Amino acid sequence: MKKLIYILTCFLIPGCTQEIPLGTDFEPEIFISGILLNRTDYITIHIQETTAPDNPVPNRINDARVRLYTRDTDGTKRLLTGDFTIENGAYTTTQRVIGRVGNLYWIEVELRDGRLLMSDEEPLKTPVEVKDITSENGRTRVVFSDPGEETNFYMVHFRFFEGDEVVSEVFERSNDVLFNGNDQAFIEIPEVGGGKVSASLLNLNYYTYQFYVNSHAQWLSQIDSDPDSGGPDRLFGTPPADLEGNILDTSTGTPVLGFFGVFSFNYMEKEF
Amino acid sequence: MKIKQQLGSYLSKRQIYLFVFFATVYSVAAHAQQKDTLTLNFRQTSLKEIFQYIEQNSSYHFVYNNDVINDAQKQTITAKSQQIDKVLKKLFGTSDISYTIKKNYIVLSKKDGSKLRKGINRGANQRYTISGVIKDLDTGETLIGATIGVMGQPLGTTTNEYGFYSLTLPAGSYELKYTYVGYEDRPLSLDLNENMRRDLSLKPRSVSLEEVVVLDRANTNSQINTPLLGLTTLKVEHIKKLPSLLGEPDLVRAILTTPGVSTVGEGASGFNVRGGNIDQNLILIDEAPIYNSSHVWGMFSVINADAIKDVKLYKGGIPARFGGRSSSVLDIRQRDGGGKKFGGQGGVGLLFSRLLLEAPLVKDKLNYLISARRSYFDIFFPLLGDDVKNNKVFFYDVSTKLSWDISPKDKLFLSGYFGADVMKIKFTGVTAEDGSKEPDESIDFKWKNTTTTLRWNHLFSSKLFMNTSAIYSRYNYGLDTKNDAGGGPLGTSGNINWESSVENWILKSDFSYYPSSSSEIRFGQNTTLYKFAPASVQSTEPGVNNIAFDTETGLEIAPYIELDKSWERFRVNLGLRYSWYTSYGPNTLSLYSPLLPRSEASIIGEKTYQKGEVIKSYSGLEPRFSLKYDIKANMAFKLSYNRLFQYVHLISNTHAAMPFDIWKVAGKYIKPLRADQVSMGYAFDTPDEDYSISIETYYKWMKNLVEYKNGADLFVNENLETQLLPADGYAYGLEMSIHKNKGKLTGNLNYTYARTWRKTTSEFGRDNVNDGKYYPSNYDRPHTLNLSTSLSLNKRATMTSFFTYQTGRPNTLPTGRLFFDGNPYLTYSDRNAYRIPDTHRLDLSLEIENKDKGKKWSGSWVFGVYNIYGSKNAFSIFSTFQNEQVRTHRFSVIGAPIPFVTYNFKF
CATH class of the missing domain: 2.40.170.20 (TonB-dependent receptor, beta-barrel domain)
Structure with a gap:
C-alpha cells in the first residue's frame, strides 16, 4: 500500500526539482527607477548597471545627466529641472517639485556613452479617493469608487502598525477589470495584524503598472518561493519577464529596464 | 510468403483461381526477372515440392487455388541454369496448367479456364462499376482503407472513411482480391456485365504463432502506396501495445512516437507537428473537432482507445477536404x-x-x-x-x-x-x-x-x-x-x-x-x-x-x-x-x-x-x-x-x-x-x-x-x-x-x-x-x-x-x-x-x-x-x-x- 500511495503522490504531485549550475553569459544593462507623485517633494531617480547573477554588489551609475520635463495642460513643454545631487547612483532634485494633476511628466537620462534614455510622457492622474478600510473574515480591504470612464491600474500600499511602529507592509496590484465603474470597488489582502492600518491607493499609468506586476511576479517566484516545490505552478508558470516599464533607448526605440512612475495617491488610516 | 496457404481454404469451387494483387508493392526481385536462373532435377516429385524449391531458389512465388490446381500431382523435370520461363514451360508444357508471370508472381490456372484474358477484351468499350461496403466478419465494423485489387492488373481501389468502395472497369470477367491488414484475404470472381453491388466481410486472422509473427507487417507502415507525404496510420492494436503511463493506452503518446511530432515536455497538453503550435492541429473525433486533447492537465489523452477504429495523422500532404488548422489533421474514427x-x-x-x-x-x-x-x-x-x-x-x-x-x-x-x-x-x-x-x-x-x-x-x-x-x-x-x-x-x-x-x-x-x-x-x-x-x-x-x-x-x-x-x-x-x-x-x-x-x-x-x-x-x-x-x-x-x-x-x-x-x-x-x-x-x-x-x-x-x-x-x-x-x-x-x-x-x-x-x-x-x-x-x-x-x-x-x-x-x-x-x-x-x-x-x-x-x-x-x-x-x-x-x-x-x-x- 505504501508503494501505491507513493505512485499516487508521484502522479498527482509528480514534479521534482534538482539544483544545477546556471551557466549563462552575463549581459550588462541599465536600470532606472523613480517616481513623481501628486505632492510637492524632492524627486529621486536611481540609476544602476546590472551585475552578474552571482554578484551581490550593486553597480551604481554616478556620471549620467538627468533632466525632468513637464507638459502643462495647455501643451507647453517645460524643463522642470536638470539640477540633481548625485549620491551612490541616486539623483535627487535640488529643489522640491510640485506634482500637478493633469500635467504630463517624463525624464531624460543621458549616459556617459552618449545614449539617451527617455521615459514616456505620462499624465499625473486624478487621485482616486479611499472610501474606507475594512477588516472582516481575516481580510483587510480598501474600498473606493472606481471611475467608469477609463481603465485604471492600481497599487495599494498597506501598512500595519502596532502603536506607531510599522509591523508589516504589503503592496497589492490590480487593474479594474472586475470592478470597473463599481462604487464599492475594493482591493484586499489577508489580514496581517496590528491595531492600525494605513492604505495609500496609487492610481498608476499602464507601463508603470506593468513594471510592478512583473516585479511582483519575480518576487513571488524568486524570493517568496520554495525552490524544492514541484507543484503545478512550475508546469504552468509563465516565462519570466524583464522589469521593463516606460523608458526607451531613443537610439534604438527598444525598452530599457526600469520605469519613471507618474502617479497620484490617496491616503487613509484606520484604527481597529 | 505463403499466399497459397492463406488463400486455399477460402476459395470455393465456383471461384476462379488466380490473382495478383495489383502492384502496390513492386518487389525488387521483379527487377531480377531477367537474371533468375534455376537448376532442377526432380523425378516423380509433387508439384508442391517443386514449387517450394523454385520459391526458395528464386525471387518468384506461386499463386494458385488449391481447389483448382492439384499440387500433389507428380512431375519429373530437369533443368540446368535455365531462365524461369524455360523452366515453367518444361514443367507445365504437357499439363493442363497454364501460367502467367506477373512481376514476381507465377499465377497458375487451368488451361481451359482462362476466361480472364478473354473477358478483358470482351466488350471493352462498355464499362461497369462494382461497389459496396467492406466489413469485419466478426464485428460488422466497416473497414477503412481496405484494398480491392484486380488480379493480374495494376488496378484497384480502397475503401473510404465509411468502408465504401467503387471500382469501374471494362465489361468482362475478373478476379478481385479484397485485403486488409490483420484480415484474411478474400478473392471474388465475377462477370462484370452490369453495375453491381458487392458488400463483403473479411475475416480477422486467427491467433496463431504465424499471425503473431506477421501481425505488424506491410502496409500500415509502408509509405509506397499513398501519394500523401507525412501520413501516419495508427492501429488500435499498436496503440495498445505501446508502454504507457500507468498502463492506460494513450493516443497522443502513440503519436509522439512518430517522426515530426513533439511536445514541450512531459505533462504538457497537446502535441506539436512540424513546427506548429498545439492549436494548429485539427483533432477530429468522428469529424467533430476537439479543442482540448488531454485529461489531467496534459497527462492522458481524452480518447478511450477501445472506442477507436482508425487513426490517421496528416502532417505533410493534407487533402483539400480538410481545413481550418494549419499544421496537421488527426482524424480519429x-x-x-x-x-x-x-x-x-x-x-x-x-x-x-x-x-x-x-x-x-x-x-x-x-x-x-x-x-x-x-x-x-x-x-x-x-x-x-x-x-x-x-x-x-x-x-x-x-x-x-x-x-x-x-x-x-x-x-x-x-x-x-x-x-x-x-x-x-x-x-x-x-x-x-x-x-x-x-x-x-x-x-x-x-x-x-x-x-x-x-x-x-x-x-x-x-x-x-x-x-x-x-x-x-x-x-x-x-x-x-x-x-x-x-x-x-x-x-x-x-x-x-x-x-x-x-x-x-x-x-x-x-x-x-x-x-x-x-x-x-x-x-x-x-x-x-x-x-x-x-x-x-x-x-x-x-x-x-x-x-x-x-x-x-x-x-x-x-x-x-x-x-x-x-x-x-x-x-x-x-x-x-x-x-x-x-x-x-x-x-x-x-x-x-x-x-x-x-x-x-x-x-x-x-x-x-x-x-x-x-x-x-x-x-x-x-x-x-x-x-x-x-x-x-x-x-x-x-x-x-x-x-x-x-x-x-x-x-x-x-x-x-x-x-x-x-x-x-x-x-x-x-x-x-x-x-x-x-x-x-x-x-x-x-x-x-x-x-x-x-x-x-x-x-x-x-x-x-x-x-x-x-x-x-x-x-x-x-x-x-x-x-x-x-x-x-x-x-x-x-x-x-x-x-x-x-x-x-x-x-x-x-x-x-x-x-x-x-x-x-x-x-x-x-x-x-x-x-x-x-x-x-x-x-x-x-x-x-x-x-x-x-x-x-x-x-x-x-x-x-x-x-x-x-x-x-x-x-x-x-x-x-x-x-x-x-x-x-x-x-x-x-x-x-x-x-x-x-x-x-x-x-x-x-x-x-x-x-x-x-x-x-x-x-x-x-x-x-x-x-x-x-x-x-x-x-x-x-x-x-x-x-x-x-x-x-x-x-x-x-x-x-x-x-x-x-x-x-x-x-
Missing part, C-alpha cells in the same frame, strides 16, 4: 458498434478502468456502442490524511454511437463524445483556541469536451457516394470558488463563478465520385459557425462586477474539390479549397491610437457592432498538391505543397498549455494564420517487405502567428489584443523512419531533425520580442530519436519498449541582477536564448495474453514501468534567491520510474 452480437471489452488498472459494450438492437440494421472510462485517484485520498480526504480529482469520458442501416443506399450514424475533468478542492477552516473558526473554502475546477455528430451516408449511384454531417462541438471550462475567507484564484473573497466556452456548429457535405478505377474525385463544402465566449464572471460580492464579455462569432465556409488520379508510375492528389471567413457582431471592440503600441493606455474609444454586422472578413484559396512517382514498385519519390488558413487561435503564455487558456477567433485585430508547406520524400520497402523506410523533408512558412508580449496578462482580459503580437515563423526538418514489419521482433526507429522559428512583427519596436529578431519557438527541439520495439516471446507473451532522446527545449534564463526597493531581481536573456538539458526516457511493458480456444472471454495482463531508469528530464529551469545567492534548479515532471499493471479483457 470511432468504431460503429457491433453488428453481429453482444460483446464488449475493457480494462482494469490501478487508477483507471474502462468498459466498452456493443450489440445489435435490430440485427444487421441498428447497432449501438457505448464506451466509458473513469479514473479513481480520489478513492485513495482518505489514505493521505484529513486534509485531502474530502477532495475529488478525477476524469471520465463516454463515447456512444448508434448506426442504422436504413437501406443498401442509406446509412445513418449518431455519435457522441463527452469527457470531463473534475477537481474539487475543499479546505476546512481551523477552529482556534478562543473558539473562533476560520471559514470553509472550496474551489471547483472543471473542463469538458462535448461532441455530437449526425452523419448520413447516401449512395446516389455505384459511382457517387455522399456523406453529410451535422456536428456540434463544445469545450467549456470553469472555476467556482466558494469561500468566506477569500484568497481564491481571482484574488477576492466571496463566491465567484468563472465560465468560458468554445462552440462549433458544423454542417458539411462530402461527395466521392469514382469515374474510373484510377480516379477519384471528392468535392464538398464545410460550413463552421464559431461561437467563443471568452469569459463570464458572476460574483456575490457587491464590489465585484458581474462580467460577460461579448461572445465572439465567426463563420467559415469552405468548398473544395480534390482529384486523386493514378497512372502507371505517377499518382497525384490535387486539391483546391477556398475558405471564406467573417467575424460579426454583436460585439464591442476597443479602438486604439494608430500612433502608439496597442495597450490599455492607447485606447481612444470603442466601436459597437450590431447583431450580424460584419467586423472583418478574410478569404483565400488553399491549393493542395501531392505527387508520387514510382521509381520501382517498391520505391517511390514524393512531392507536395499545401496552403492552409486557420481562423482560430489558442492564446497561451504558460510553459505548458492550460485547460483555461483562451481561444479567439480571427477578427479586427487578430488575422488568420496562413501556413505554406513544401515537402519531399522517398519511400522504400524491401522486396520481402521486411522493412519499410521513409525519408521526408519539409519547409514551412507561417504568417500571422500570435505571440504574447513579455509579461502578458491574459487573465479575464477583454482587450486581449493588447497583450498579443503578430508574428511570422518558419520551420524546416528532416524525418527518417525505418519499420521492421516481420519477425518476432518488429518495431520502428525514427530520427527527426526539426527547427522552428518565430519573429514578432509589430510596427512598434518597443513591443517586439528580442528586438524583432527570429528566435526559436518554445518547442524547437532539433534532434529527436525514437525507438519502439515489440518482441514476441511466445504465443502469449509480448514485450514492448519505447525509448526517446530529444534535444532540450528553449528556455529564457537569467543573465544579470539588479536591486530595487531593497530586493534583488534578475534580468533575463532574450526569449528562448538558452535550452534545458536534453531529455531521454525508456519505457517497458510485458503483455501476457490468456485466451482459451472456444471461450468467448479473452484477457491479457500488461505489466510495465514508465521511465524505467527514472530519468529526471527537465521540463523547465528556474532560479531563485536564497540569502541573496542565486540558485538555479531544473524542474522535472515525472522524475521516477512509474510501475503499472492493467488487465484488459474482451468478450
